[in-house]
Amino acid sequence: MLKPKRRRLYLVIVSGLCLSAAVGLTLAAFSSSLTYFLSPRQVAAQHPAPGMSFRLGGIVQAGTVQTTLAGQTPTTHFAVTDGRAAVPVVFTGVLPDLFREGQGVVAIGAMGGDGVFHADEVLAKHGAAYMPKDVEQSLKEAGKWDPKFGPPPPASTWNDMKVGS
Amino acid sequence: MIPELGHFALACAVALAFAQGVVGIFGPSLRDARALYATPLLALSHFTAIGLAFLALVWSGVVSDFTVENIADFSSSAVPLLYRITGVWGNHDGSILLWCLILSLCGAAVAVAGGGLPASLRARVLGVLGLVSGGFLLFTLTVSNPFTRIWPPPLEGAGINPILQDPGLAFHPPVLYTGYVGFSVAFAFAIAALIEGRIDAAWGRWVRPWALISWCFLTGGIALGSWWSYYTLGWGGYWFWDPVENAALLPWLTGTALLHCAIVVEKRESLKAWTVLLAIATFSLSLSGTFLVRSGILNSVHSFAAAPDQGLFILALLGLTIGGSLLLFAIRAPVLAATGIYAPISRESALVLNNVFLCAIAAVVFTGTLYPPFANLLFGIQLSVGAPFFNQTVLPLTAPIILAMGVGPMLPWKRADLLPALHRLWLAGAAALLVFAVLTASRHVIAALGLAGGAWVVISALIDLFRRRFSTLSRSALGAALGHIGFGVTVLGIAGMTLAVQKVVVLQPGQSTTLGGYTWTLQDIHDAPGPNYTQRVADIVLSEDGAPFLTLHPSRRFFAAQKVITNDAAIHTNGFQDIYAVFADEPATGGAELRLNRHPMAPEIWFGGLIMALGGFVSLSDRRLRVGAPARRRKPEGAVA
Numbered sequence: 001m002l003k004p005k006r007r008r009l010y011l012v013i014v015s016g017l018c019l020s021a022a023v024g025l026t027l028a029a030f031s032s033s034l035t036y037f038l039s040p041r042q043v044a045a046q047h048p049a050p051g052m053s054f055r056l057g058g059i060v061q062a063g064t065v066q067t068t069l070a071g072q073t074p075t076t077h078f079a080v081t082d083g084r085a086a087v088p089v090v091f092t093g094v095l096p097d098l099f100r101e102g103q104g105v106v107a108i109g110a111m112g113g114d115g116v117f118h119a120d121e122v123l124a125k126h127g128a129a130y131m132p133k134d135v136e137q138s139l140k141e142a143g144k145w146d147p148k149f150g151p152p153p154p155a156s157t158w159n160d161m162k163v164g165s
Numbered sequence: 166m167i168p169e170l171g172h173f174a175l176a177c178a179v180a181l182a183f184a185q186g187v188v189g190i191f192g193p194s195l196r197d198a199r200a201l202y203a204t205p206l207l208a209l210s211h212f213t214a215i216g217l218a219f220l221a222l223v224w225s226g227v228v229s230d231f232t233v234e235n236i237a238d239f240s241s242s243a244v245p246l247l248y249r250i251t252g253v254w255g256n257h258d259g260s261i262l263l264w265c266l267i268l269s270l271c272g273a274a275v276a277v278a279g280g281g282l283p284a285s286l287r288a289r290v291l292g293v294l295g296l297v298s299g300g301f302l303l304f305t306l307t308v309s310n311p312f313t314r315i316w317p318p319p320l321e322g323a324g325i326n327p328i329l330q331d332p333g334l335a336f337h338p339p340v341l342y343t344g345y346v347g348f349s350v351a352f353a354f355a356i357a358a359l360i361e362g363r364i365d366a367a368w369g370r371w372v373r374p375w376a377l378i379s380w381c382f383l384t385g386g387i388a389l390g391s392w393w394s395y396y397t398l399g400w401g402g403y404w405f406w407d408p409v410e411n412a413a414l415l416p417w418l419t420g421t422a423l424l425h426c427a428i429v430v431e432k433r434e435s436l437k438a439w440t441v442l443l444a445i446a447t448f449s450l451s452l453s454g455t456f457l458v459r460s461g462i463l464n465s466v467h468s469f470a471a472a473p474d475q476g477l478f479i480l481a482l483l484g485l486t487i488g489g490s491l492l493l494f495a496i497r498a499p500v501l502a503a504t505g506i507y508a509p510i511s512r513e514s515a516l517v518l519n520n521v522f523l524c525a526i527a528a529v530v531f532t533g534t535l536y537p538p539f540a541n542l543l544f545g546i547q548l549s550v551g552a553p554f555f556n557q558t559v560l561p562l563t564a565p566i567i568l569a570m571g572v573g574p575m576l577p578w579k580r581a582d583l584l585p586a587l588h589r590l591w592l593a594g595a596a597a598l599l600v601f602a603v604l605t606a607s608r609h610v611i612a613a614l615g616l617a618g619g620a621w622v623v624i625s626a627l628i629d630l631f632r633r634r635f636s637t638l639s640r641s642a643l644g645a646a647l648g649h650i651g652f653g654v655t656v657l658g659i660a661g662m663t664l665a666v667q668k669v670v671v672l673q674p675g676q677s678t679t680l681g682g683y684t685w686t687l688q689d690i691h692d693a694p695g696p697n698y699t700q701r702v703a704d705i706v707l708s709e710d711g712a713p714f715l716t717l718h719p720s721r722r723f724f725a726a727q728k729v730i731t732n733d734a735a736i737h738t739n740g741f742q743d744i745y746a747v748f749a750d751e752p753a754t755g756g757a758e759l760r761l762n763r764h765p766m767a768p769e770i771w772f773g774g775l776i777m778a779l780g781g782f783v784s785l786s787d788r789r790l791r792v793g794a795p796a797r798r799r800k801p802e803g804a805v806a
Contacts, residue, residue, distance in 0.1 A: 014518065029558045033557060037548060093669045097730045
């Protein structure tokens with residue numbers, strides 16, 4: 001049998017090792033897989049490196065949604081805007097039901113070398129009145145809408161929103 | 166009238182809960198026998214009062230009383246009866262009332278089944294439960310009252326959120342909440358023990374059934390929620406590392422650790438302070454999980470919109486409960502001296518290892534979940550921590566647990582030898598290596614590791630069962646082995662899912678495509694009726710080598726009241742593979758946009774969860790646990806009320 005002191009030492013060593021493993025893994029994962037949120041304006045200003053994954057949020061710009069079929073697989077092109085800048089997006093797959101022009105969306109993916117955002121996933125939340133938090137923030141910063149002055153303008157008016165208006 | 170009665174019952178419940186708290190906590194130290202007898206009665210009447218309030222709210226939902234704001238906003242007379250009832254807890258105010266109901270149910274269960282406990286311990290446990298319940302009832306009554314009336318009442322309610330109109334989700338909250346709230350009993354036992362300054366083997370034996378039953382419900386609730394998101398959200402994902410899922414996973418991790426180290430307290434009177442700390446941590450995580458997520462502090466799909474004053478009230482309550490209990494722990498923990506000693510290689514050490522790794526995983530998940538809101542608050546950066554982060558950190562930490570899970574149960578208490586244990590496990594090791602070799606050959610390294618790990622856990626638990634021979638096997642040992650087998654089966658399912666194949670196609674009726682060795686043909690698209698929705702159904706015929714063997718009917722449902730469309734996935738399972746089809750859209754060009762998936766081993770994910778919960782219940786039925794241990798009379802009455 002070991003003396004309690006020795007036993008405690010073992011315990012501390014094991015826990016310490018495990019804790020440092022956890023901290024190490026966390027830091028490593030933080031440095032490689034944190035996903036930042038960028039608005040179209042920030043994308044235009046910062047030019048994120050192609051291949052770096054981030055979340056792009058804004059409003060689906062009016063008149064930009066186009067779906068084409070490559071073989072049997074549908075591919076959708078559209079632009080995401082915050083009223084100051086617009087970023088072209090391409091997405092292959094099933095869009096959420098609430099995806100439509102004038103709707104707030106968040107797309108997760110990376111810029112391609114062609115200056116187009118290649119989305120792996122497109123989120124539009126359920127509920128027509130819903131505005132994703134991040135999008136709300138970026139619209140506020142672009143001076144397009146402030147929640148202090150009431151609810152967001154109805155989605156139909158976003159349809160008229162043009163870049164730079 | 167009925168809602169007023171409910172409101173009044175709720176107010177009575179607040180008073181009764183605080184009375185239970187004060188009498189229960191201070192009564193025993195005044196050495197007043199009346200206090201000891203009064204607390205169980207107070208706990209029962211407190212439960213009755215909340216029960217009446219809850220019934221009143223359910224009644225308002227059933228008869229569609231739209232003068233109650235809660236019903237007008239989240240129900241309508243067109244909704245089927247089942248969902249008019251379950252819709253009562255499908256929103257913020259109602260779900261908190263359900264939470265309080267289950268908490269008071271726990272108190273009533275301790276009062277009824279705790280006859281074998283020392284009277285002062287029982288009074289203190291009930292007192293702690295009463296105080297916690299009182300705080301949250303006060304919150305319900307003052308800032309989140311489900312009985313608020315509106316005048317004039319609308320002619321028709323706004324209706325239930327269509328994605329909540331689903332049998333899986335109807336029972337997910339009560340089961341999950343029972344799991345969350347059940348840990349309040351372990352927490353109350355821990356606080357009562359700290360007040361009394363005494364923890365012994367008997368304490369471990371009393372706490373374990375409570376921790377076990379809540380763990381079973383929590384496991385079931387998580388599995389149910391994951392299954393729901395698998396078949397409703399329509400792209401075959403079963404776990405998204407969403408803050409609310411993490412909020413359920415965190416108490417599950419620490420609760421699992423608690424279960425294991427309570428065994429050490431019971432058998433060896435060691436690790437006492439650590440067990441108490443885990444009990445506090447588990448309930449604190451349950452509390453913050455429920456309320457941080459529900460109040461929208463964490464951005465999540467599950468958050469209901471809430472006013473800022475609600476958030477402040479909740480933060481204050483959380484601070485009081487968690488801070489107070491940790492302070493008490495800091496003051497009193499040195500009193501709890503360990504007596505049992507053990508060698509570095511022993512059952513105790515294996516359990517310590519389990520605890521260390523489970524808590525490390527919990528810490529990592531906690532960091533990943535809370536970092537984004539804090540980064541936003543402190544540095545004003547908007548970022549998110551997604552699945553890649555959690556996969557990179559949690560999976561490596563799970564590997565040692567999987568390895569230790571096979572060996573641990575083979576080791577005897579106090580002092581053990583690793584070699585004989587490993588010798589018995591050669592079969593499991595060989596099987597795991599074989600699985601690994603076969604799959605690495607086909608270049609699926611992650612799947613190979615996962616499947617090998619799952620096979621290792623399942624086979625070593627089976628070897629353990631046969632080693633002990635069924636005739637002499639105690640139910641708690643059988644339950645433990647079942648729990649481990651269930652975990653292994655879940656690991657197999659998760660690993661198998663990494664081999665899933667999927668495809669998004671637009672097909673015209675009559676056209677077909679191939680995926681996963683099958684030919685999928687869209688035969689027809691037609692309309693079909695539904696209770697409060699209309700639907701479009703696609704008929705997809707699957708054939709293998711030209712021979713059709715299956716027809717799937719995924720549908721799109723249109724809910725006119727909310728102008729919402731949901732996709733109802735068609736899933737065919739044979740127990741070892743899911744064939745999964747979603748009718749995603751009808752493009753303007755005609756035909757149907759379909760998402761087709763083939764998921765090997767997917768059913769094992771939830772099947773494993775079921776086995777784990779079953780193992781818990783088997784262990785609970787052990788006679789030794791029942792001696793003087795209150796564990797029999799607890800059913801989620803909230804689920805059927």
